[in-house]
Amino acid sequence: VSSIHDVAKAAGVSTATVSRALRGLDRVSPQTRARVIVAAEELRYVASPTAASLVSGKTHVVGVVVPFLTRWFFANLMDGAEQLLRRNGYHIQLFNVGSRGAARTLILDRRLLWKRLDAVLVLSADLESAEVELLRNLCLPVVTVGVDLTGCDRVGIDDVAAAEVATSHLVGLGHRRIAYVGGNPGEDVHMATAVHRLTGVRRALGRGNAPEEPSYFIESDWTMRGGVTAASRLLDLDQPPTAVVAASDEMAVGVLYEARRRGCDVPGELSVIGIDDHEMSFAHNLTTVAQPVWDQGRIAGELLLNALSSEGPHPRRVVTLPTALVVRGSTGPPAATAPALHRLGGRART
Amino acid sequence: VSSIHDVAKAAGVSTATVSRALRGLDRVSPQTRARVIVAAEELRYVASPTAASLVSGKTHVVGVVVPFLTRWFFANLMDGAEQLLRRNGYHIQLFNVGSRGAARTLILDRRLLWKRLDAVLVLSADLESAEVELLRNLCLPVVTVGVDLTGCDRVGIDDVAAAEVATSHLVGLGHRRIAYVGGNPGEDVHMATAVHRLTGVRRALGRGNAPEEPSYFIESDWTMRGGVTAASRLLDLDQPPTAVVAASDEMAVGVLYEARRRGCDVPGELSVIGIDDHEMSFAHNLTTVAQPVWDQGRIAGELLLNALSSEGPHPRRVVTLPTALVVRGSTGPPAATAPALHRLGGRART
DNA sequence: TTGTACGCGTTATCAT
DNA sequence: ATGATAACGCGTACAA
Numbered sequence: 001v002s003s004i005h006d007v008a009k010a011a012g013v014s015t016a017t018v019s020r021a022l023r024g025l026d027r028v029s030p031q032t033r034a035r036v037i038v039a040a041e042e043l044r045y046v047a048s049p050t051a052a053s054l055v056s057g058k059t060h061v062v063g064v065v066v067p068f069l070t071r072w073f074f075a076n077l078m079d080g081a082e083q084l085l086r087r088n089g090y091h092i093q094l095f096n097v098g099s100r101g102a103a104r105t106l107i108l109d110r111r112l113l114w115k116r117l118d119a120v121l122v123l124s125a126d127l128e129s130a131e132v133e134l135l136r137n138l139c140l141p142v143v144t145v146g147v148d149l150t151g152c153d154r155v156g157i158d159d160v161a162a163a164e165v166a167t168s169h170l171v172g173l174g175h176r177r178i179a180y181v182g183g184n185p186g187e188d189v190h191m192a193t194a195v196h197r198l199t200g201v202r203r204a205l206g207r208g209n210a211p212e213e214p215s216y217f218i219e220s221d222w223t224m225r226g227g228v229t230a231a232s233r234l235l236d237l238d239q240p241p242t243a244v245v246a247a248s249d250e251m252a253v254g255v256l257y258e259a260r261r262r263g264c265d266v267p268g269e270l271s272v273i274g275i276d277d278h279e280m281s282f283a284h285n286l287t288t289v290a291q292p293v294w295d296q297g298r299i300a301g302e303l304l305l306n307a308l309s310s311e312g313p314h315p316r317r318v319v320t321l322p323t324a325l326v327v328r329g330s331t332g333p334p335a336a337t338a339p340a341l342h343r344l345g346g347r348a349r350t
Numbered sequence: 351v352s353s354i355h356d357v358a359k360a361a362g363v364s365t366a367t368v369s370r371a372l373r374g375l376d377r378v379s380p381q382t383r384a385r386v387i388v389a390a391e392e393l394r395y396v397a398s399p400t401a402a403s404l405v406s407g408k409t410h411v412v413g414v415v416v417p418f419l420t421r422w423f424f425a426n427l428m429d430g431a432e433q434l435l436r437r438n439g440y441h442i443q444l445f446n447v448g449s450r451g452a453a454r455t456l457i458l459d460r461r462l463l464w465k466r467l468d469a470v471l472v473l474s475a476d477l478e479s480a481e482v483e484l485l486r487n488l489c490l491p492v493v494t495v496g497v498d499l500t501g502c503d504r505v506g507i508d509d510v511a512a513a514e515v516a517t518s519h520l521v522g523l524g525h526r527r528i529a530y531v532g533g534n535p536g537e538d539v540h541m542a543t544a545v546h547r548l549t550g551v552r553r554a555l556g557r558g559n560a561p562e563e564p565s566y567f568i569e570s571d572w573t574m575r576g577g578v579t580a581a582s583r584l585l586d587l588d589q590p591p592t593a594v595v596a597a598s599d600e601m602a603v604g605v606l607y608e609a610r611r612r613g614c615d616v617p618g619e620l621s622v623i624g625i626d627d628h629e630m631s632f633a634h635n636l637t638t639v640a641q642p643v644w645d646q647g648r649i650a651g652e653l654l655l656n657a658l659s660s661e662g663p664h665p666r667r668v669v670t671l672p673t674a675l676v677v678r679g680s681t682g683p684p685a686a687t688a689p690a691l692h693r694l695g696g697r698a699r700t
Numbered sequence: 701t702t703g704t705a706c707g708c709g710t711t712a713t714c715a716t
Numbered sequence: 717a718t719g720a721t722a723a724c725g726c727g728t729a730c731a732a
Binding site for chain 1: 394396398399400401403404409411418419420421422425426428429432433436441442443444446455456460461464465466574603604606607629630632633634
Binding site: 353354355365366370373399401402403404405406 | 712713
């Protein structure tokens with residue numbers, strides 16, 4: 001409830017001096033600064049951020065665009081970015097845009113972003129072209145994680161390689177009937193990721209001289225339930241696969257669940273590998289390709305701070321982080337004999 | 351890049367009229383309003399939120415204080431609250447305070463909150479007394495989830511009852527050697543929750559005439575790893591329990607993992623029950639007491655909107671949501687014979 | 701080193 | 717119904 005005038009009066013100086021003293025600018029005598037600081041503390045003065053923003057044009061707020069708050073991957077990205085940004089005096093404003101298509105919760109729009117933010121962080125959210133356009137017109141630093149926006153700084157992993165490593169692991173174990181449970185490239189926020197991982201799987205199959213059986217490629221959503229549904233379709237086939245690559249650990253766990261439910265032994269009758277190294281994966285004994293999620297968020301924050309501190313245009317920065325195969329107990333060599341069938345009576349769920 | 355003056359000029363009216371027309375106030379002729387709207391659209395005008403805040407005193411920003419972004423429970427609370435608030439024109443600013451004690455990431459402080467927010471949502475974060483004091487001095491509506499702040503609106507579940515139901519389920523199955531794996535009440539953000547759930551367990555044991563064995567009460571942290579550690583201690587006992595109540599599903603899954611790792615059959619040799627109904631619990635076939643997490647967030651958002659729209663002080667509102675026992679496969683009657691031991695060689699990990 | 705005064709882009713009050 | 721104008725609270729040239 002006390003303004004800069006009150007502090008000025010109490011310290012016996014002008015408001016300009018208060019402003020300078022409190023913000024650590026030079027051209028203020030040490031004694032004066034001390035008096036001002038004491039007075040400000042006394043009056044519990046805090047400069048109004050809105051007033052400051054109005055004149056400076058800086059809000060010290062960073063917008064974070066994210067498709068899901070509730071999924072492990074995004075929550076960890078957020079966490080990594082948040083800590084760094086906050087430590088450097090920036091506040092985080094959340095834009096939870098939701099999934100694509102009908103499930104989309106929020107369309108980014110001028111009034112939502114305009115004049116509110118100093119920068120934008122896009123966490124693996126594929127945006128509509130109009131939204132990308134908008135982001136550009138904002139004339140703000142934009143950093144993305146796991147998705148490409150031409151010209152914007154970016155951090156991510158090599159999704160093609162990650163899927164390739166996962167698939168090659170199975171090929172190396174002797175599997176030839178390998179299925180892929182991936183995200184739906186058309187309707188999903190992870191469009192790019194879905195495409196890249198599919199590419200990686202194909203590449204590994206080709207290199208390993210393993211066939212591509214169309215019915216082994218299932219599109220589903222990135223959740224555990226998606227994995228359950230996909231596994232159900234696969235295990236209902238006359239010739240079920242002997243191994244499954246899932247595009248995420250959550251989906252992989254869904255596959256494990258459905259296999260277990262049908263009495264299909266893992267890895268004896270079915271090997272399963274995921275991508276992510278989700279925090280729960282070790283409890284499921286899931287083999288996976290680990291990616292450093294939290295670090296991707298942190299580094300994205302660093303890139304943002306960098307862009308924020310350097311005036312003018314800067315060269316584009318792209319950071320690609322390494323992944324690593326984590327072998328646990330859900331993968332093994334295929335059974336020597338033809339596997340037992342674990343079909344359920346009815347038709348596969350969709 | 352266009353201000354209200356540009357729109358005024360383009361529409362041939364004053365800035366005051368532009369403001370009124372665009373905000374849907376009355377005392378503007380329909381024709382004038384139309385002209386203004388067209389001009390604004392033409393110029394892609396969006397009112398500067400900072401300037402508007404400076405004069406109105408309203409920021410249309412709600413602060414959300416949360417101890418962890420990365421845990422399922424909090425992410426879902428956030429999600430529920432976020433959607434409702436955004437739909438009603440409020441922006442979310444994140445305050446990820448982190449755990450208690452040394453692990454604490456962020457101390458809430460005047461400059462962080464002052465003049466920035468219209469209201470604050472505290473999601474199950476136990477705050478330092480100084481922070482609570484600060485929150486009060488902000489003179490803003492404050493709503494909490496799962497934690498009590500005297501005078502503040504609150505939504506939550508009956509934690510005592512939830513733990514009681516979980517424990518009674520085991521008692522009803524015939525168990526008498528029942529352990530409890532709970533949060534550390536001293537060092538944890540969930541202080542209140544930890545205390546309440548412990549109370550519920552004790553109450554059920556007392557009512558069921560089951561003994562309270564001190565070595566069966568383990569304090570750990572609310573994660574899966576905490577559950578692993580706790581289970582390790584319990585299974586190393588000379589007389590291990592026949593059943594475990596875990597304060598959260600994540601801990602319960604940790605217990606399941608450690609039991610499985612030691613070859614201890616669930617539920618044959620050990621029954622396990624959690625609290626939450628975490629989205630992954632069905633894959634672990636975990637019996638649990640479900641609570642409506644997302645709804646708690648949503649309702650907290652509703653309370654906040656309510657407080658925001660009604661001027662002046664209002665009577666305190668407390669909403670308590672129901673919980674429900676979900677019986678799956680991790681609980682069953684105790685074995686008739688004395689259970690086998692599943693101790694490991696060394697001393698229990700701590 | 702310090703003070704004066706203008707401007708940031710709105711909303712709100714009053715007059716018309 | 718509309719317009720002129722004073723706040724809102726601060727940062728910052730510029731003058732002193």
